[in-house]
Amino acid sequence: MAVHAAALARQHRGLTLQLLGDIFRRYPLRGAVMLLALLLASLSEGLGLGSLLPMLTVAVEGQAGDGPGQTVAGWLAAAGIEPALGPLLLLILLAITLKSALLLLAHSQVGSTATRFVTALRHDLLASTLASRWEHFLQLPGGALTNTVSMESQRVATSFLAGVNAMTFLLQALVYAGVALAISWQATLVGLAAGVVVIGACSLLVSASRRAGQRQTASMRDLAGQLADILLSVRPLKAMGRGALVETALVSENERLDRALRRQVVSAAALTAGQEELFAVAIVAGLYIALAPLQMPFPTVLALVLLLGRMLAQLGKVQKEYQKVAIGESAYLACKDTIAAARGAAERSGTLPPPPLRDGVTLARIRFAYGNKDDNKDGHRPLFDGLDLHIAAGSITTLMGPSGSGKSTLLDLVLGFATPDAGQVLIDGQPLACTALTAWRQQIGYVPQETHLLHDTVLHNVTLGDPTLDAIDAERALREADAWELVARLPDGLDHVVGERGGRLSGGQRQRILIARALAHWPRLLILDEATSALDDFSEAAICRTLRGLRGRLTILAVSHRPALGEIADRVYRLPAPGLHPKDLIAVNKARDCTPGGQANPIPCFSTLPMED
């Protein structure tokens, strides 16, 4: 996810105005209404300006007289409008009102289009990321994703608004040029040439802004990613008096961002100053040439200065708005890249509805290795090779084994987060690979190792906002998780807000609420990954009683280092230490093999596939 300014710059080639193109393609009708309104608004402005010409002549000479003023007066007379001061002023007022109304219509379309587009962009970012494979998700720094969804998408909206403003000013400049053409095509061409020269001379500043925008995008992502990462570890850092290290770690990114923002401000200011100076030179020179060597009539010169001056001013604004588009374009590119990467790593799901879990989950001759599967150079050593294992429906199965032996990975295989390189995960005999993953996971209650809660009420933490669950479901689940008493003692009960990541509750209390969350939606398979590690013996015993009570009603698969969950299990699988042969996997089938003295008979489990090393 780390984005570098150089990479953005490379990808930027050919991207110019892609954002506007994408928006118009996505909302063609709105885009057409917007463009039409902008065009009509510019024409109204032209009408007002055109009326200004005979009015100037009337004001200076007492009548329409010769020249462009008379030409326009002739057009107005043909339309039944008398070229006198009163009707002309009224016409100018009408044209300005019409222009304002049309601009209002255009900009309300622009505003709602921008909001819709950015909302859709945020949705695409979240939906594609959530639908991506677990290993892709693991590579995304959470802070960088938050930054993309909040900051970068907002910069996209700003960029779009600037792009539309640029179009508005361009249309207005063209209308001014059109009216000026009616007075003097030579002067208009000279004015346009002056505009092109000034804009060309200032384009370096736009390129500088674009590069600064790319650096801002890259720095913001890195900074947000690092910040979120560090904040997760802030407690130990503070506890060990290393808070200052946070600042040191972020200082270089912060400075990079600061430099990028300063460059943007300086380029924008330089563009304004540069344009003003060069346009002033062009206008003064034009004024001198028109009045001295050419000796043009004063009303004509006045009208030309007014029109061409405004045309140049509007052209200047086009460039300034385009500068804003250039600054924001890298944010759009970064959003698109994030979406494309997530879509490229989309989870592959089957379509068959999940079976009702009457027989159980079977892992048959599983081979699995972490790492890039296409990368044969490394020859990644498989974590599992020929693993066979059965989780009987309605029973309690506990996975034990040393750290790193693959217990959580085995859960990931059952959840469909990891895909075996060979062999199959079967649900009641149906391959998980052919099963609709979301529907399968909806049958699962999952309690993770980490005890992070949402910064919300206990009720929301248990129901997760599922509209099919209410306070009664939450209470039932909390009772089953032995958490009801603790919730009842909280100041606001179910409505108690648990704080950031659940920080206003103890680790054990959070764990019990997480167990209640896993039970709230009546799962068929309950998976507990070290779910009692933060509990005292008494609370763990209560959870074990609950799990025993649930035996038969649902299938329970638990990972635990602690004996209690092993003691209540119908079957315990002891995974061998990393690097050992899978035939060392031991299954202790207590339901069948318990001796009268209560001692379980370890039975070796299934697999005899040779390792490849």
Ligand SMILES: Nc1ncnc2c1ncn2[C@@H]1O[C@H](COP(=O)(O)OP(=O)(O)OP(=O)(O)O)[C@@H](O)[C@H]1O
């Ligand atoms: N996403 C991953 N990418 C690469 N290697 C991984 C990944 N997740 C786990 N591993 C490696 O796979 C091995 C098994 O990890 P796993 O988390 O499944 O073990 P575990 O038995 O659950 O360990 P613990 O009891 O410490 O939680 C470890 O060597 C670990 O480093």
